[in-house]
Amino acid sequence: MIHPIRLWTLTYKETSRFLKVWTQTVGSPVVIAVMYFAVFGGALGSRITELKGVPYSIFIIPGLVLLQSTTNAYMNPSSSLIIAKYSGTMSDILLPPLSALEKTLGYLLGGLLRGLMVSILIFAVAGVFTGKYMPEHWLIFLAMLIFSNGAFAMLGTLIGIWAKNFDQISGFSTFVLTPMGFLGAIFYSLDMLPPLAQTLSLFNPFFYFADGLRYGFLGVQEVDPLFSVGMAGLIFVVLFGLNWLAFFKNWRLGI
Amino acid sequence: MTQNALVFNKVEKSFGELKALKNISFTVEAGTFVALLGPNGAGKTTLINCLNGLTKRDGGEILVMGEDPEVNPLHTKMALGIVEQELVFDPFFTPLEMLRMRRGLFGLKPDEEYVNWLLDKLSLTDKKNVRARQLSGGMKRRLMIAKALAHKPTILILDEPTAGVDVELRNSLYEFLGELKKEGMTIVLTTHYIEEAQLLADKVAIQDAGETLIFESTKTLLGRKKKILELTNEDGEVVTLEEGEKGGFNLEKISADYPRAHNLRVIEPKLEDIFLEFTKKK
Numbered sequence: 001m002i003h004p005i006r007l008w009t010l011t012y013k014e015t016s017r018f019l020k021v022w023t024q025t026v027g028s029p030v031v032i033a034v035m036y037f038a039v040f041g042g043a044l045g046s047r048i049t050e051l052k053g054v055p056y057s058i059f060i061i062p063g064l065v066l067l068q069s070t071t072n073a074y075m076n077p078s079s080s081l082i083i084a085k086y087s088g089t090m091s092d093i094l095l096p097p098l099s100a101l102e103k104t105l106g107y108l109l110g111g112l113l114r115g116l117m118v119s120i121l122i123f124a125v126a127g128v129f130t131g132k133y134m135p136e137h138w139l140i141f142l143a144m145l146i147f148s149n150g151a152f153a154m155l156g157t158l159i160g161i162w163a164k165n166f167d168q169i170s171g172f173s174t175f176v177l178t179p180m181g182f183l184g185a186i187f188y189s190l191d192m193l194p195p196l197a198q199t200l201s202l203f204n205p206f207f208y209f210a211d212g213l214r215y216g217f218l219g220v221q222e223v224d225p226l227f228s229v230g231m232a233g234l235i236f237v238v239l240f241g242l243n244w245l246a247f248f249k250n251w252r253l254g255i
Numbered sequence: 256m257t258q259n260a261l262v263f264n265k266v267e268k269s270f271g272e273l274k275a276l277k278n279i280s281f282t283v284e285a286g287t288f289v290a291l292l293g294p295n296g297a298g299k300t301t302l303i304n305c306l307n308g309l310t311k312r313d314g315g316e317i318l319v320m321g322e323d324p325e326v327n328p329l330h331t332k333m334a335l336g337i338v339e340q341e342l343v344f345d346p347f348f349t350p351l352e353m354l355r356m357r358r359g360l361f362g363l364k365p366d367e368e369y370v371n372w373l374l375d376k377l378s379l380t381d382k383k384n385v386r387a388r389q390l391s392g393g394m395k396r397r398l399m400i401a402k403a404l405a406h407k408p409t410i411l412i413l414d415e416p417t418a419g420v421d422v423e424l425r426n427s428l429y430e431f432l433g434e435l436k437k438e439g440m441t442i443v444l445t446t447h448y449i450e451e452a453q454l455l456a457d458k459v460a461i462q463d464a465g466e467t468l469i470f471e472s473t474k475t476l477l478g479r480k481k482k483i484l485e486l487t488n489e490d491g492e493v494v495t496l497e498e499g500e501k502g503g504f505n506l507e508k509i510s511a512d513y514p515r516a517h518n519l520r521v522i523e524p525k526l527e528d529i530f531l532e533f534t535k536k537k
Binding site: 013 | 307308309328329332333335337339341343344345346347348352356357359360361362363364406
């Protein structure tokens with residue numbers, strides 16, 4: 001059951017929390033992305049001219065956007081939940097009659113909106129550097145932005161529910177998500193890798209997020225873009241279901 | 256017929272080997288002010304957490320305004336306003352934002368008039384746009400109460416609301432709670448300040464080691480202990496005399512026994528003494 005006022009309020013809470021400290025939450029990833037463009041696009045781009053028929057500085061845009069936006073989509077609910085556990089404000093969510101679906105959607109929308117905001121800003125900054133602003137395939141572009149940021153918002157919520165301290169939140173990000181992102185073919189194409197690494201990359205979910213978004217934005221891809229959209233959608237749906245179950249069972253949230 | 260606001264019937268809860276609640280049974284009628292007393296670890300907070308659904312009981316029955324919180328949480332959560340023991344706030348928001356959000360999270364439309372009334376009643380109007388972390392301890396405590404009342408509950412549960420609060424603020428809280436009671440609100444107060452239970456509560460439950468030792472009206476409970484007459488006799492010794500079986504003192508006999516008695520003082524029974532008797536016995 002979804003009560004519109006309850007869902008709106010939880011979403012407002014999760015969104016205004018990051019907007020109040022926008023320099024850290026939205027400003028910082030944009031500055032980092034600018035640094036990446038300067039180093040990878042500027043310095044390396046002059047040596048690697050093209051990949052898949054696209055200038056290197058443009059090829060890396062979707063991957064760089066994802067690297068920053070998904071990290072933010074992950075951090076929004078995970079930090080919100082762990083702060084609530086530490087400060088004791090978890091009861092703000094547990095005492096009102098919020099349903100499991102409302103909680104899942106509220107945390108999803110908070111993380112998703114932060115991820116999309118970071119995405120749009122980095123695409124805009126990238127446009128200033130490269131002159132490339134508009135996506136080639138709007139529908140797939142939007143689907144990939146929503147599924148990838150949504151999946152990471154749901155992953156952040158799940159880790160936030162599971163974690164007992166900040167170390168577990170940042171540890172998961174540092175030791176799992178960041179390597180997964182960097183090894184997800186965001187700075188290179190698969191055919192630059194040895195065969196074994198190519199095969200291993202296909203088991204990395206981040207590869208499908210990056211490849212699908214690259215197809216939507218640039219029109220080039222490693223695998224069938226519909227397969228990437230399907231994989232991203234499936235990961236998103238599974239994580240959404242797990243979160244709903246966790247909230248429904250009050251897993252690691254009750255006393 | 257008076258409606259029962261809260262019913263506890265043979266409620267049990269264990270955390271591993273520890274039996275936090277043992278066969279808890281008592282009923283709180285609507286509009287009553289109940290003080291739930293007990294030393295640390297008595298199970299008071301566990302009982303409150305079973306009420307609000309944060310903790311699942313192992314056995315027995317709990318009814319909040321006629322509904323089981325584990326069966327119909329929507330109904331029971333709307334009925335309950337809970338002031339937690341810890342001063343906990345989301346550091347990102349102001350009191351005004353917190354109260355607005357609290358109503359929203361309960362699915363209620365904005366009601367600025369009521370929210371401003373609450374802020375005014377709890378002397379928070381001047382600080383309504385300041386982030387909660389900048390509030391003093393007393394202000395934070397008052398904000399906790401405002402949050403619990405934001406959705407207009409019918410039952411208010413206060414878990415040690417006056418811990419670490421100065422006398423002036425404590426008195427203003429008592430006054431406010433008195434107003435809420437007059438309006439028909441059911442109030443359950445857990446506290447270590449026994450004198451505030453004696454001052455405010457219609458009924459008192461004494462709990463220790465997970466058991467309810469007694470649940471009686473404050474008057475009946477105080478009647479269990481006799482008044483004491485203290486006097487100084489002609490030799491300068493302090494003498495204490497207990498009131499008779501039927502109450503009162505035999506003044507004729509006292510004046511005969513102590514013709515030059517002075518410094519006479521009647522000591523009223525204190526809930527604290529009764530509380531200590533029960534918990535020591537336990």
